[in-house]
Amino acid sequence: MTRITSWHSAPSKPLYTLPAGAIDAHCHVFGPMADFPFSAKAKYLPQDAGPDKLFALRDHLGFARNVIVQASCHGTDNSATLDAIAKANGKARGVAVVNPAISDADLAALHDGGIRGIRFNFLKRLVDDAPRDKFLDVARRLPAGWHVVIYFEADILEELRPFMDAIPVPLVIDHMGRPDVTQGPDGADMKAFRAFLDSRDDIWFKATCPDRLDPTGDPWNAFADAVAPLVADYQDRVLWGTDWPHPNMQDDIPDDGHLVDMIPRIAPTAELQRKLLIDNPMRLYWPEEA
Numbered sequence: 001m002t003r004i005t006s007w008h009s010a011p012s013k014p015l016y017t018l019p020a021g022a023i024d025a026h027c028h029v030f031g032p033m034a035d036f037p038f039s040a041k042a043k044y045l046p047q048d049a050g051p052d053k054l055f056a057l058r059d060h061l062g063f064a065r066n067v068i069v070q071a072s073c074h075g076t077d078n079s080a081t082l083d084a085i086a087k088a089n090g091k092a093r094g095v096a097v098v099n100p101a102i103s104d105a106d107l108a109a110l111h112d113g114g115i116r117g118i119r120f121n122f123l124k125r126l127v128d129d130a131p132r133d134k135f136l137d138v139a140r141r142l143p144a145g146w147h148v149v150i151y152f153e154a155d156i157l158e159e160l161r162p163f164m165d166a167i168p169v170p171l172v173i174d175h176m177g178r179p180d181v182t183q184g185p186d187g188a189d190m191k192a193f194r195a196f197l198d199s200r201d202d203i204w205f206k207a208t209c210p211d212r213l214d215p216t217g218d219p220w221n222a223f224a225d226a227v228a229p230l231v232a233d234y235q236d237r238v239l240w241g242t243d244w245p246h247p248n249m250q251d252d253i254p255d256d257g258h259l260v261d262m263i264p265r266i267a268p269t270a271e272l273q274r275k276l277l278i279d280n281p282m283r284l285y286w287p288e289e290a
C-alpha cells in the first residue's frame with residue numbers, strides 16, 4: 001500500500017469566528033508511523049498526521065480543545081491517540097477502539113489517559129468484522145460516565161436498532177449515520193434518523209462531514225439545507241468536528257476553513273453555536289468542568 005495524504009496542506013482561515021472555548025469534537029491522528037505503526041488490518045495507509053499538525057490546525061482555525069477519535073488504521077492499539085491526548089496539556093480527550101475482551105484494568109487505564117468512550121465501526125470498507133454480541137458485552141462494563149460512538153451507514157440503521165437499543169450508555173452517532181443529504185431535510189434518511197433520535201433522549205450525533213456526505217461539493221449547500229433543521233430540533237445533543245485528517249478523502253480533500261464556515265449555516269444563532277461547540281461536548285468529555 002502506498003501512503004496517502006488526505007488533508008489540505010494550507011487550509012484557509014475561516015470567515016466565521018469560533019466562540020472562545022470551542023471544541024473540535026471529531027478529529028483523528030495518524031501515527032507518526034515510526035512511533036505508532038499502523039494496524040496490519042488497516043484499510044488505508046496514511047502519511048503521518050500527528051499531534052503537532054493537529055494542534056497547529058486547532059490554533060489556526062480557532063478551536064480550544066479536541067476530541068480525538070481512534071482512527072481505524074490504528075486498529076485497537078490506542079497508543080497514538082493516547083500520546084496525542086497526553087501532549088495536549090488537558091486540552092484533548094478521546095474515544096478508543098478496543099478489543100471487546102479488554103480487561104477492566106485496561107479500561108481504567110484508558111480512562112486515566114483521557115478516554116471517555118469507545119467506538120464501534122460498522123463500515124465494511126474500514127473494518128473486517130463488527131461482532132455485535134462482543135460489542136454489547138464490553139458496552140455493559142464501561143467506566144462510569146463513558147459513552148459509545150457508533151459509525152454506520154444509513155442503509156443499516158434499522159437492522160442495527162436491536163443492538164443499539166440494548167446499549168445501556170449514551171450513544172453518539174458519527175456523521176449522523178451518513179444520510180443522503182440530497183434527499184433534503186424531510187427525506188427518507190433524515191426521517192429515519194429522527195425516529196431513531198426520538199426513541200431515546202440519550203442519543204447524540206455529530207453534524208459533521210459535509211465533504212463526505214454532500215456530492216454537490218464545496219460549499220455543500222445540500223448538507224446545509226438538510227442538516228440545519230436537525231441541529232435546531234436536537235440542539236442539546238449535537239456535536240461538531242472537523243474530521244481532520246479526513247481519512248480516505250484524498251481524491252476530494254476539503255479545506256478545513258470552509259468546513260468551519262459551515263457552522264453558522266447549520267447553527268445560525270450564538271446560542272446554537274455555543275451548545276454545538278461548547279456546552280454539549282463539555283458535558284460528554286469534560287463533565288467535571290461543564
Ligand SMILES: O=C(O)c1cc(C(=O)O)oc(=O)c1
Nearest residue numbers: 070071072073126174247248
Ligand atoms: O468514512 C471514513 O472513511 C472514515 C474513516 C474513519 C476511520 O478510519 O476511523 O473515521 C471516520 O470518521 C470516517
